[in-house]
Every structure is written in C-alpha cells, then in structure tokens.
Amino acid sequence: MNSHDLKTIESLESSVRSYVRSFPTVFTKARGYRMWDENGKEYIDFFSGAGALNYGHNEPNMKKKLVEYILDDGITHSLDMASTAKAEFLRRFKEVILEPRNLDYKIMFPGPTGTNTVEAALKIARKVTGRTDVISFTNGFHGMTIGSLSVTGNSMKRQGAGVPLQYSPTMPYDDFVGSEDDTLDYLRRFLEDNGSGVSIPAAMIIETVQGEGGLNAARFEWIKKLSDICKEWGIMLIIDDVQAGVGRAGTFFSFEKAGIEPDVVCLSKSIGGYGLPLALTLIKPEHDKWIPGEHNGTFRGNNHAFVTATEALSYWEDPKFEQSIQKKSDRITAFLDEMIEKYPQIKGHRKGRAFMQGISSDVEGLSEKVAAEAFNHGLIMETAGGHDQVFKLFPPINIDEDGLEQGLELIEKSIQSAIKAMNLESDTVTQ
Amino acid sequence: MNSHDLKTIESLESSVRSYVRSFPTVFTKARGYRMWDENGKEYIDFFSGAGALNYGHNEPNMKKKLVEYILDDGITHSLDMASTAKAEFLRRFKEVILEPRNLDYKIMFPGPTGTNTVEAALKIARKVTGRTDVISFTNGFHGMTIGSLSVTGNSMKRQGAGVPLQYSPTMPYDDFVGSEDDTLDYLRRFLEDNGSGVSIPAAMIIETVQGEGGLNAARFEWIKKLSDICKEWGIMLIIDDVQAGVGRAGTFFSFEKAGIEPDVVCLSKSIGGYGLPLALTLIKPEHDKWIPGEHNGTFRGNNHAFVTATEALSYWEDPKFEQSIQKKSDRITAFLDEMIEKYPQIKGHRKGRAFMQGISSDVEGLSEKVAAEAFNHGLIMETAGGHDQVFKLFPPINIDEDGLEQGLELIEKSIQSAIKAMNLESDTVTQ
Amino acid sequence: MNSHDLKTIESLESSVRSYVRSFPTVFTKARGYRMWDENGKEYIDFFSGAGALNYGHNEPNMKKKLVEYILDDGITHSLDMASTAKAEFLRRFKEVILEPRNLDYKIMFPGPTGTNTVEAALKIARKVTGRTDVISFTNGFHGMTIGSLSVTGNSMKRQGAGVPLQYSPTMPYDDFVGSEDDTLDYLRRFLEDNGSGVSIPAAMIIETVQGEGGLNAARFEWIKKLSDICKEWGIMLIIDDVQAGVGRAGTFFSFEKAGIEPDVVCLSKSIGGYGLPLALTLIKPEHDKWIPGEHNGTFRGNNHAFVTATEALSYWEDPKFEQSIQKKSDRITAFLDEMIEKYPQIKGHRKGRAFMQGISSDVEGLSEKVAAEAFNHGLIMETAGGHDQVFKLFPPINIDEDGLEQGLELIEKSIQSAIKAMNLESDTVTQ
C-alpha cells in the first residue's frame, strides 16, 4: 500500500479538507458507478460527487467527444466569447430540454460553480425588483460565497462567514414545525401584515428537495402554493436546482411535477455531464435585465464542459430514460422502507425523493456509522442534515439494475455492521 | 460565412454576455498565441483569457498529459477526496514554486474560480483575527460574488450587487491622489487615530498590479511599506495574484521583488495551465484555522486541471524561463514607449508591468478604438480602467519572439487606424 | 377664533408633524384629564400623551415640587454628575418600586427618550452576550432611531430609515398566525434547529401589550413561556415597558402577573410623572458591564424630571392605587364589551388590557371616524394598528370615576356619530 500520496495531502493541504477524512484513500480511476483507489480496491459510488456525477464517472460517449475536441485543438478557454461548442450546447439545451417542457429562458453562464449561479440569481432578482431582501428557507443550502451563504441555513457554515449575513429572512420549509401546521400560513401572515417586520422581498429561493439540509422533500402542492404566493405578491421565485436538477429528483428539472414556472432556475453540478465545472442561470426573458458584463467571471465559458454537457443531453431525448429513473427510484424507496421495517432499532424515517433518498435515524451517530461501514464494505455514501442524522443514497441516475442491487446489498450489510458495532442488536437496547 | 452560431448565442444567451460583443465572431480552434474562427480567419491573442492563458492555448505538453489521463479513465471529479493527480500537483507546487522561494503555505482548493479564492481568503482572515473589516484599495478588482464584490472598487459592478456592500473601507492605491502625496500616510493616519472611524481591519487585500482597474502598478517599495504597516498593526495581508500571478507580472508571484511574505495569496486563472478552472488559496500554516468543511464546493478538486497545472509547473524549473519573460517584457516596454513618442496625438502614458502593460490614452474613446481596430487587423486585445481608457497587452508569457513582434506590428497598425478613424492625424487636432 | 398660531405651525414646521393634523387646534392649558384650547374649548384627554401622562396633566403635587425646585435654583442640567434630585429619585425608586416587587436592577439613565432606552438595552445585550442579533416580534414598536427601528415592525416606519435594517429576525407575537398555532412552537423550532438560518440571538425584545401595533396583549402564560425559552437558550429578555409600564397595563411593570424577571427593562414616557423627558434602563446587576461613558447623552440627567418622577412614586406606596386601576380597568372592559354588543355594525373586537384597551373594527375607516368624531365631541383619542383599525382608550390612570364616565359617554356618542356618518345604521348595510 502506498500511503505516500495521502501523507502529501495531509501535510500540504489546508485543514479545511473534509471528504478525504471520511474516505481516507487515494482514488486513481473511475468508470460509471465504480471507482478504484491506488491499491486497486474497487468502490461502488453512491455519492456521485454530491450530485455532480449523475451520469456516473467518465461516461464513454462524453469521453469520446471530449478527447476528440482536445485532440482537434478545439478552443478550451474563451471567456464569454462565442465558440462553436457553446453555440451547439445552447441549441441542444433549447431543443432537448426547454422546448419539450414549454419553458422559455434566457441562459446565463455565471462562472462554473453552484455558488456562482446562486449569486447571479440573487443579483438579477434584486435588480429587477429594486428590493434587497431574499427569503430563504430553513435548512436550505445554496453555497459558500457571502451572497449564497446569506441564504443558507446551516449555522456552522454561516459562522464561517466572519461577518453578519443579511438581507435574508428565513421562513419555515414544508413540515418544519410539525405536520399539523401549514408553514405557508406563517409565511403568508408575514407578507400580508404591514407590521410584521418582514418587507416584501425581491425573491424567494428554495430547493424542492434539500440535499445538504437532510433530504427534506417539499410536497409538490406546497411548492405550487409557494409559487402562487410569489405571483400574488410580485416576488420572484428562484429554484436552486443545482443538486436536485438534471434528473436527480426524478425529472430533468426537479419542479416539473409541481406545475410551476420559476422566474429563475440555478443549474450546476451535473449539467456539465462529465464532472467538469459548469453552471447555468436560467432567467425568464422578461427578467433578463443585465447590463453587459455586470456579472462576469473568467471560467464562464468552459468549452470542455460544453462539449460533454451537449453530449449528456442526448440521454433526455428518449422518454424511456426518465421512466427508468422512476423505476429505479421506486426500487430505492422499497428498499429503504424494507430496511426501516426490518431493523427497527435504527429508528429510521425515509427521506427525500427519487435518486436523492435516504434514512434519517433517531439513534445518535448511527447514520455516520452506516456510512463509515459502507466505506469499509466498498461503497461510497455521504451523510446529510444538521447533525449528520441522514445517510443518503446518491447513485448515478443511469446506473444499471445490477449495480443498483450490488449497492443496496452493501448498504444492508453496512446497516448490519453499524447495528453490531453500536450494540443495537436486540430491540430492547434501542429504547 | 456561417453566422448561425452567433445568432444562436444572441438569441439564447443572457444580455449579460460581454466579450462576444467586442469580438463578434465564433471561435473554433486555438493553439499557442493563435486562434481561429469558424471562417478560418486567424487571430493573434494578446488577451490570453484575461490572464487565464499565460501559457497560450492548448499547450502541447499539457494537452498530451490531459488526453492520456482521460483515455486512462483517470478520476475526473472527486470533490476533495484524495486523488493521485491532486497529490502530484501538491508535491510539485511545493518543490518547484514554494521551496525555491523560501515560502511556506498550506494549500487550499476553494472552488475553481478567482472569486472563490478571494471569498475563502476573506473568511480565513476574519476567522483568524476575529475582526470583520477588510481594507481594499481604489480600483481594485477581486470578483463578482458578494464577498469579493465588497472589496472591488468599480461602481458599475458594485451597483450590480443590489444590496449595500459592507465591511470594507477603501484606501487609496499607490499614486491615487497625485504623485506628491504618499497614500500610505493617509492609510497610516486612519489606523493610528482611534477617532478615525476606521477600525483595525482583519486584513488588507491588494493586487500588486491592478489588471481590471487600469494597469496600475504599485511600486515595490510601496508594497513593502504596506506589508510593514500590516505587520505593525497585526493585520493580515492578502495578495490577490489571480491575474498578476503565475508569471504575468514577470515572476511567478507578482510580489517577489517587493521582498514580502503575504499571509494569504490568491491564485486562479493561469494556475491550471490549460485554461481549465482551478483556484488555490495559499495560507500561512499558522493561520490555517479552518474547521473541516467550513468552506467547500463541488468543483474544488478538478483533476483535469490538476494534471495540466502539474505539467505547467515544469516551465518554472528552469530559471531561463523567468529570464525570457523579463527580456520580452523589456521589449514590450520599449515598444510602448516608442508608440507614445511616435504618436503624440494619442496622449498616451505607459502603464503596468511586464506582461501586463498597456497605454492609457487621454483621448476619450481612443483606446477602445485601438482595440476595435486590432480585432479587424486580427489581434485580440482588451481595454481596462473605469472609462476603458487603457488598451492592454496580455500576450502569453511563453510567446516566441516572432509571435510577439507580429503582435506588436498589428498594434502599431491599429493605432494608426484609430488615429485615422478619429481624425487625430495632425498634432493640432488633438488639443 | 385665533387661527394665527395654527397657521404659524403649518407654515414653519416640517411636514413630518402628525397629531396636529388629527387634532387641529392650539392647546394652551391642561389639568388632570382636561385640556383647553386657545378658544377656551375643553377636551377630555383619553390619549394621555400616548402614555406619557399616566398621572394626567400638571398633577398638583408634582407641580408644587417642581416650582419650588426651580425657584430655589435647584440644578437643572447636570449631565450625569451627581445631584440631590437624582439621588433622591434613585432611593425612592428602589424603596417604592423595586424592593416591594423583589426586583434588583442597576439603573441607567440613557438619555430622556424611549428610543434611547431601547438603544441602550440593545447595546448592553449585545455586549454581554457577544452576539449581534436581537429577535423582535411582529407589530412591535420600539422607536425611531436606527437601532430601535431595526426591532420595530411597521413597514412605513422602517422604510423611513433609508437603509436596510438588520440584526433582527422577526418572530410571530402571540396569536399572530391564528389561534390554533402556538407561535412559540415556531420560535422554538428556529432556535433548536442548527440549519434554521436564525442564530441564537443576544436578546429578545418585546412589549407585553403592543400599544402602537394595535393593542395586542400577549397572554401572561405565553410571556412566561417566552421567558423560559430565553433562559433555556441563554438569551437576554428585554421588556420594553415604555408605553405599557408605570401602571398603564394595570400594574407598575406590565409583566408582573407573568411572574418573570426580565434581564433588562426599558422605561420612559410616564416615569417622569409630569410629562417631562426622562428614561431609565433597568439592568440586572450581573449584566451591568458598561464601561464608563460607553453610552452617554447630554440630557440623561434631567433634574426637573427627577423631581416630578420622585413625587409620582408616592402614588405607588398605597396598594389602593393599583386596586383602583384594576377597578376602573374592569369598567372600561365592560363598557367596550357593551359597545361591541350594542353596535354590531361596527364589527368590533375588544383589544388590549387595563388602561390600554380599545376596539378593533373590521369596518374600514370606522375607527378613524370614531376618533375624529370624538375630537368634535371634545374628547382626544388615538387610533392604532397597521391600518388604524383600532381606536384606543388611554385615560390617565388616576382619573376619577366621574371623568371616566364622562369620557365613556362621549365615546359612545362618537360611535353613534361615526355609524351615522358612514351609513352603518342598519345591520343589513354592514355586511
């Protein structure tokens, strides 16, 4: 075993590094849902780059296109100058994604990261409305730069800002207070009462399924109602689909089944297809009020990512792809329900939707233990939630059934190992 | 001519797009200092991706390494998990860059853009000192997200925020007020007087040469004095070397000749070598107080960029490389001085340093005209400064002498064309 | 009639003036619950200087003491130097108010206005806890300077700031969302969930009865529960008793029946007794962490007000005084209930507590009309609430029964006049 590389990283990289601590090995190769470390050990990837690898690693068609482009000296970096690769992506995105869904958006390339598309979305909402506040929701996660962080809920991340974060009242997400209260009643009261201390905001920003926040999935009718409230008050609705988009929540856009048309949609992570940095901000044409260059960035035209992103869109041409996601999602749901029933001592609750599901355990430390055991068993899986109380299943959405079953099997083994390690074997222990 | 792609971009991309307006053609291929558009027209690139392509386009050695890596299914996206590509980069960066310069930094990968490394730098400075304010300097440019924008001077960019930008008093850059005043006297008075309204800040952030701000180069002795002031008051010094670093200002780090050791250094743009998104935040070991995951991001481990970045470091192993930059810099300086003398009607002043030099013209609109004429003559060149009063020469730093001379020749032609177009031929007109 | 003075005021005073518009006459004299204008017309005062004249106008005992003090050249203005008048007040406040209630507070004189005591309270809470946020409640009113305004709910007042108001998340007051929801469930969830976006605040600031906000009275058990939450989370509880204190809500401090001991109590308005500017900030001894002079102000030692304030405390020596307030409060309650029943077309709901009660009418404009008619009938009365939907009865708390009945009689007449003027005579109209 060669621990040399790991030691290099430990000694030279900043203490801010995190995943390398949960998955302490050095990865070298990857293909589809599989990764290999420097010792040749194979892992099944149920993490998918936190949603950046929805098509798996090094997808062969994209790989082919990318290598051809590079060999051909296709322009790599072009800021926001026009390139053939960019034009082709725009055309395909319109044809394959927007038009079939009857959506009409101007496409902005705001810099190739999730936080950048969120910052751009906040700016355009403030510019269009002339207002400053943006309502965010409990347990939302939108990024690490000061604008995005101000609409992010997590207290550890917020404290990292080192300055007070402002212009963003937080409202309760669906089911935040308890199942009897409709949290939108609360929101509505704050908007309608001119003494509430909450002014009409420029926008609301929300994830339809909160990935980092603990796999909380808002009901579609709640989202629809939220959209109606926004319309009623002239508030722009920003859907942050950075993690839940590009099929992760079951449809290309996570909000499709809610029957809404957001004013702004943020995409990043898997939009590049191959794991290459790319981000999009979709803006309704009537809101595209930018002055040229008002928001810019060096890497907003990442042509390698355009090439792979364009190829990735091919998946969505055939409706069977979405159907297969649904079918596999059902399998994941059934599996998780089975686990909860079969292992009552983990005190589990199923969370999330489609390819972003998991189990929230009321047993402190259990979910982290399951994820750690999974790594030992050769499966990469992350936890989520304010207390890491959720272990989450993020397989590639194009995983084959065989791969999915292998992964689920390893998860059950990991649950068993965790139960054993935490002495939860008998029901009576678990209180 | 195929204007189809350009029309696609005009109809689908947001109005925020900018460079495509100055350079209205569709680029397809690029190599070294040359680019080709869809019609096969060749351009000499004196823009270099605004400093992201210091080694030119598609540098052959990096290209080879990158293709091999991809063909070999090297892991592409790994968040901040360990990968062989990352470890190799860290090792080489230490050996080739840090150690020979007697520098010791922890390396943070903050997300692959310039604004992200600046946001990370601001956070760590605030965390380490427990203070909120960060002093920035007039005409500084540090990025488009709210944290970075708050330390950026440009009023149009600032207004784009849509919210007040805070925690950052602005101090005058070298030579801001007039050559008689030492602007550091002013700064010092604000720090030493407890009634000045300016509290001791967490940090100061500065570019040694302001690229976007108009190619203002601070004198090395001024930078040294600034560093001494920071030390005296326990203020962290952040050098934003996103644009001036990686050789652009003549040495790997732009501040080497000032004889300082900044507490934090921000790198991005050309650090990836090939134009692929990558950013580094270098933090003195005693300041590396991050909690794991306190700042994160999906694309902070861009392995493709690690591969090319590692290869790019080879340039710096041979001291002759830096010498060649110096020699070509002198040629640029001489050329610009010659232009100013030969064409007095452009009322030019030479600005900047090394491979980020240009001419500031007192004739309104002249610099923009020169850049526009350059495009017509087949050379890509940008303007800078609050009123676009500077046309700037950003050739690749590894350009050969032949390429450099071709470019300079086109620039002289462009100056001549601009003079003609603006009717500045005779001296008497220019008043 | 001499309208000269009114014209002077209209032509010279700023357009910000307000009450003079509702009560367009020039007042000259006042005694007890009666006021006279320049034409000799008499008014019954059910406004009491918005709670600053709880003992009525020019109370004879205070008047005597004040005149003696002035004639004797007693020191008038002494900043915060020691004066006999101040010492005497402090002693009496301790003996008559604090000790009998088993309360222990350090007394701060923060400048003689309500907003000043609130600003001081916010500062000390932030200093003691080292945190920035202060939770305020919907429809709270705490003052017009930027600190106080940031914890005030009213949107018109907030917009007057001209800058974003910060560091104060708003939480729902008792009964804000609807009678089924316990609003403290929301508050508790926001505190306990580390992803809620609401950090643990320095303090919560609240009025037990919201005077300006529409005479909303929080239930005592709700206030007690709020106090418990504050204790549980180490949050300071600030009771703003500027309006509800000094007997207005039935007891000297409005919170006495809730069985709590706030960390900070804000007093102003009637604490001076005679309508002279004075304010107090009561701070639990363990929280009195001020540096000398850290908060100051020119008029914080208003000796005239100390003289009258000391005399005013005599009222509270005899328990019968509080009993009389209670008795008269019951009379007001009964009267308002009678009005609501007798005149169903006003669609009234009784609001408030003790000497700060009123009727909220669902008929738009009705309450304003009642107040306007009252003025015509010779009674001064104000409206409250975000839409002026409440007319409120604020008689002096030492009013005699005769005066009270005269006032109530005029109010019934005013209701009748308003009904007539608005054509609400028959039930069927009122729909």
Add this chain to the structure above:
Amino acid sequence: MNSHDLKTIESLESSVRSYVRSFPTVFTKARGYRMWDENGKEYIDFFSGAGALNYGHNEPNMKKKLVEYILDDGITHSLDMASTAKAEFLRRFKEVILEPRNLDYKIMFPGPTGTNTVEAALKIARKVTGRTDVISFTNGFHGMTIGSLSVTGNSMKRQGAGVPLQYSPTMPYDDFVGSEDDTLDYLRRFLEDNGSGVSIPAAMIIETVQGEGGLNAARFEWIKKLSDICKEWGIMLIIDDVQAGVGRAGTFFSFEKAGIEPDVVCLSKSIGGYGLPLALTLIKPEHDKWIPGEHNGTFRGNNHAFVTATEALSYWEDPKFEQSIQKKSDRITAFLDEMIEKYPQIKGHRKGRAFMQGISSDVEGLSEKVAAEAFNHGLIMETAGGHDQVFKLFPPINIDEDGLEQGLELIEKSIQSAIKAMNLESDTVTQ
C-alpha cells in the same frame, strides 16, 4: 459632609455613569456660571453641560417665564399637537434667527436630544436622494444611537454598538493627514473616480468645530470648499451644530462665517436655553419630503423648553451680544497662548475657536491632570480627544468679564498644580 447621596448613586446607578467619576460631589444649586455642591462649596462652571448651558444655569429671565407658565397650568406635554408655546417659539426663531441671516428652513422637532436630530437628518437625506451612504469625518461625534453612532469616529463608542456600523465611509477632516495635504483632494478623488469603491453619498455630515473629537476647528475656506463639492455632486450637506451652534463657536450658527447654506442643520443642547431637553432639525424647504409621522417621538413637543428657548432668543436681538462673545473669545485665545508660552513644559497647542477653545498637550496625562486639579480648585472643566489630550474651556457665552477672569485664574493655578504633581517643573524633565 454628606456622602450619603454619592453612595446611593454609586450603589444604584449603572456603571455607565461617567462625569460623576471626574467630579465626585453632589450638586444642589446653580446660578449663571456658578454651581454649589451639597457642602456649600462653590464651583465656577467652565463645562456648561458640554455646551447645553450656553446661557449659564437657571438664567433669571427664562426662569421667570418658566415658573409663570407652570403656575398657569400651561400645557406641558403635547406630543406634536399645536400649543401656544410652540407657535411662539417658531415665530421668534424665524424672526430673530433665520430672517436676519437670510436663511429659510422648515423646522422639525425630532425628539429632544442631539442624537435624535442627527438620526432625523440622516433619514431625510437618504429619503431625498434615494442613496444610502453618508460620508462622515475623522473624529466626528454625532451621538450614541445606531444611526448617529455610525457617523461617529471614536472607536470605543463604536465598539459599544455591538454590531457593525455601516453606510458611512469616513473621510479626513481638515488637517487630519498633515498640514501639507489638502484632505479635500482625497475626498474629491474618491468621488470622481468610479473605481474608488466610494459611491456618491446621500450626504456629508460634519461639525465645523469638533467638540468631543479634540477641539479641531476646520478652516472656513475648507468648509466652503466642502460645501462646493457637495453642490457639485448633488450631495446634501448636514451641519451638526448641536455643540458648536447657539453661539458656542462665536456666531449663532457655527458656519456663518464660511458663507454656506447647509441643506440640513442639527440643533440641540443650548437651543432650549435653560438646559431642558429640546432638539431641532432645520431642513431646506425643498428637502422637506417627510410623510406625516414618518419620524416621531414622545417628547418632541417639550413645552417647558419652548418657553425657555423662546426667551433665550432675546439675547440674539441685540448685535452687541455677538460682539461680546467675540471680545471674550479673544481674551480666551490670548490667555491660552500665554499659558502655552509661559509653561513650555506642557507642550501645548491651542485648539478650537471662540467659546470652545482649549489646549492640547503632548505630555501624556497632563490635560487630565489639569482638569482634575481644576476641580480641586473649584472649577469644572472637561477633557476631549481620543486620548483626553485636550483640556477645554466651555464657559457660558454670557459670562461676565469678572467670572471669566476668575475662571482663567483658576486654570492657570491648575496648570501650575499639574506641572508640580507631574514633576514637570524644569524644562529638562519634559523631554
């Protein structure tokens, strides 16, 4: 000696109390420039309530009018309803003050303290211009509430806020950086350069002589130039005349000799004449854009203060009054120059203007010692400046020559005592 009252204050009043620590005795009576403590000891008052007692204590004419008003049951508290006392004041203020100076202002009563008039001024400037920032100047002092504090320079006071203070870039006051630099060159550069990071502000707020900040007097030509800059850029100019106004700086308004017409003028302290709380905000008619009630406050109509304020204006009817101020000012100047020359070991520099002059000593602790010795010798005098380096002479402006000479004599004695106590007798010691 009765130390009972002092002990009461020490045990019951908050630790924030300050002047009582410098002047540890209990005052009982006062008349003109003389005060007496509880032991009958007499003091000459060269402090004048920090500028709130420009006419001395308990001025007999005002006293007479006030007692008559009270005995007559004149209305005391009337919020902002019309009263005869208010109308009379407005009329006289116009006749005696505004008209003879060719000034035209709407008069606002913003609550009876200095900080309140400043907060009102900031609000109206922001409202009128629609901008947020207000430029303040180094060592300015404007009040203790969050709005006023944000434009105040002193770091100890600012830290007391407990929250970051915003929307107010600080610019250098006259002579801040050094006598060679014209600080307005800096200011002008920041305004004219669109990359300076300082946006065009709503207003600038400035004291013509900085009382708390160390008796810095701006040159009249500097003030005029500042006013011109404001006009050029459409920036509102707010003169904070709370301390320097009402004759303290030699003329009724401190800015008269600069030949400017500020957009807003803040008055408080001595405007009430008798030391009773009162404040005015003077607003040019074209800027009086307030909505009724947009800024309010309980004590904005302090009729007792209107009565004394009106009487106080009589002083200004006779031009001899201003001449007498000038004459006595010259005497103070001559005296201070004499002291500096006679006692070189105090290393003194004369500061200030007219009745707000003093000596700044380069000997650490000297000025505090002089003030302490003055108290022992029976004279009340304050220090100022960030390090209390200035002892300042603030006698009443209507002091007779006899009183002035007595005071000056005591000051010389105090200087001698301080020199002795600090062993500065011989020149050689003072190094």
